[in-house]
Amino acid sequence: MAKDTKARILGAALEMFSQYGYAGTNIRELTASLGLGKSSMYRHFESKEEIWNALLDEMIAYYAARFGSAERLPPVPDTREGLIDMTLRMVDFTVHDARIVMTRKLLTIEQFRDDRARSLATKHFLTGLAEMFTPVFAGMMDRGLLRRDDPAMLAFAYTAPISALIRLCDREPEKTDDAVRRIEAFSRHFVRVYGTERD
Amino acid sequence: MAKDTKARILGAALEMFSQYGYAGTNIRELTASLGLGKSSMYRHFESKEEIWNALLDEMIAYYAARFGSAERLPPVPDTREGLIDMTLRMVDFTVHDARIVMTRKLLTIEQFRDDRARSLATKHFLTGLAEMFTPVFAGMMDRGLLRRDDPAMLAFAYTAPISALIRLCDREPEKTDDAVRRIEAFSRHFVRVYGTERD
DNA sequence: TTGACTTGCGACCGATCGGTCGCTATAATG
DNA sequence: CATTATAGCGACCGATCGGTCGCAAGTCAA
Numbered sequence: 001m002a003k004d005t006k007a008r009i010l011g012a013a014l015e016m017f018s019q020y021g022y023a024g025t026n027i028r029e030l031t032a033s034l035g036l037g038k039s040s041m042y043r044h045f046e047s048k049e050e051i052w053n054a055l056l057d058e059m060i061a062y063y064a065a066r067f068g069s070a071e072r073l074p075p076v077p078d079t080r081e082g083l084i085d086m087t088l089r090m091v092d093f094t095v096h097d098a099r100i101v102m103t104r105k106l107l108t109i110e111q112f113r114d115d116r117a118r119s120l121a122t123k124h125f126l127t128g129l130a131e132m133f134t135p136v137f138a139g140m141m142d143r144g145l146l147r148r149d150d151p152a153m154l155a156f157a158y159t160a161p162i163s164a165l166i167r168l169c170d171r172e173p174e175k176t177d178d179a180v181r182r183i184e185a186f187s188r189h190f191v192r193v194y195g196t197e198r199d
Numbered sequence: 200m201a202k203d204t205k206a207r208i209l210g211a212a213l214e215m216f217s218q219y220g221y222a223g224t225n226i227r228e229l230t231a232s233l234g235l236g237k238s239s240m241y242r243h244f245e246s247k248e249e250i251w252n253a254l255l256d257e258m259i260a261y262y263a264a265r266f267g268s269a270e271r272l273p274p275v276p277d278t279r280e281g282l283i284d285m286t287l288r289m290v291d292f293t294v295h296d297a298r299i300v301m302t303r304k305l306l307t308i309e310q311f312r313d314d315r316a317r318s319l320a321t322k323h324f325l326t327g328l329a330e331m332f333t334p335v336f337a338g339m340m341d342r343g344l345l346r347r348d349d350p351a352m353l354a355f356a357y358t359a360p361i362s363a364l365i366r367l368c369d370r371e372p373e374k375t376d377d378a379v380r381r382i383e384a385f386s387r388h389f390v391r392v393y394g395t396e397r398d
Numbered sequence: 399t400t401g402a403c404t405t406g407c408g409a410c411c412g413a414t415c416g417g418t419c420g421c422t423a424t425a426a427t428g
Numbered sequence: 429c430a431t432t433a434t435a436g437c438g439a440c441c442g443a444t445c446g447g448t449c450g451c452a453a454g455t456c457a458a
Contacts, residue, residue, distance in 0.1 A: 164362065
């Protein structure tokens with residue numbers, strides 16, 4: 001039960017920190033939401049700050065495992081429509097997975113207070129997606145699906161607008177469907193603009 | 200002195216809220232930073248929350264005055280280089296103006312807690328810049344400086360990456376110079392991709 | 399000059415915060 | 429079976445929080 005309780009505490013912390021922020025979360029409510037007494041929590045973490053640090057460790061490790069390794073790169077689509085499909089699948093996942101949504105919200109809220117949150121936020125919101133798509137676009141250029149250009153610049157130009165709409169979903173979840181449609185429209189616009197003339 | 204003190208309190212609140220968040224800011228420190236006793240503050244605001252609301256009122260009014268009206272639209276540049284110049288001037292201002300930087304940070308931090316902050320955040324981070332550039336791009340298309348296309352889509356594709364780099368400056372100010380260079384590079388890339396062949 | 403109003407101050411208040419302590423029930427270990 | 433470690437609990441602690449109160453100094457109109 002020990003390991004389980006520790007994980008449940010971290011889950012509740014993610015939930016509350018991502019909603020109210022670190023300073024705006026109090027431990028009584030956090031533990032109460034688990035049906036746990038406040039003092040019981042201190043069996044598993046020695047302070048509120050240690051919860052925060054453990055949560056960040058977890059997020060950093062998860063990010064590294066999921067997006068950090070070179071083997072995890074997405075396959076190069078063999079049609080331009082394939083790029084759109086892949087994009088929409090990724091977006092659909094990242095916008096609806098509760099854990100990832102809460103992670104982004106937490107990083108958004110705490111990025112100015114904690115250095116590790118700051119650098120992880122930059123990965124999540126700026127460099128991560130772009131680095132993922134750079135080799136994709138390079139491969140699509142090799143296959144003649146996209147015009148020759150700087151693949152890193154294309155990846156930035158492609159992922160930044162998508163990232164902006166994902167963050168709109170985090171902020172105003174009721175606009176999620178509309179945002180996903182706008183992402184699809186942008187993606188189609190993008191392949192039309194950057195696509196080679198044939199096909 | 201009354202009006203002045205009230206404004207100074209709002210200034211200090213913007214500074215502290217944007218750094219530590221609403222929940223993470225305490226009134227003793229806030230007033231102490233002004234050389235003011237805590238109880239004196241309550242002569243001007245009846246609660247901490249009223250400071251918050253007044254600050255939001257101010258930000259909403261400022262935004263409406265500065266970016267909301269149709270007369271404040273930027274002029275349509277008459278060369279593609281003019282677009283880059285205009286962009287860099289705007290970016291330079293928005294990235295170095297302390298008040299605007301703090302406003303963005305505050306909206307970033309509090310967007311999930313307060314509905315008015317939420318909607319103002321969407322304007323600042325998504326729709327505002329795009330709406331500003333839509334008529335610019337429409338005008339440039341009329342002048343034959345850009346290929347005919349949906350000006351709103353172009354504005355979104357142009358402003359979202361720029362906005363992402365502006366937010367990088369907010370998050371990691373030491374990268375400001377690099378970010379501005381990347382904005383210039385992106386802007387040049389953009390006019391190359393969307394520009395008409397002549398000129 | 400006087401009386402009302404404004405703006406400042408420090409002492410104080412109840413509530414809530416993160417955190418501790420002693421106790422108990424349970425489960426694993428010998 | 430006895431022992432020991434684990435994980436739960438409520439009571440409690442000092443510190444800090446937002447907010448109040450009574451008082452004093454300055455301002456300004458009558």
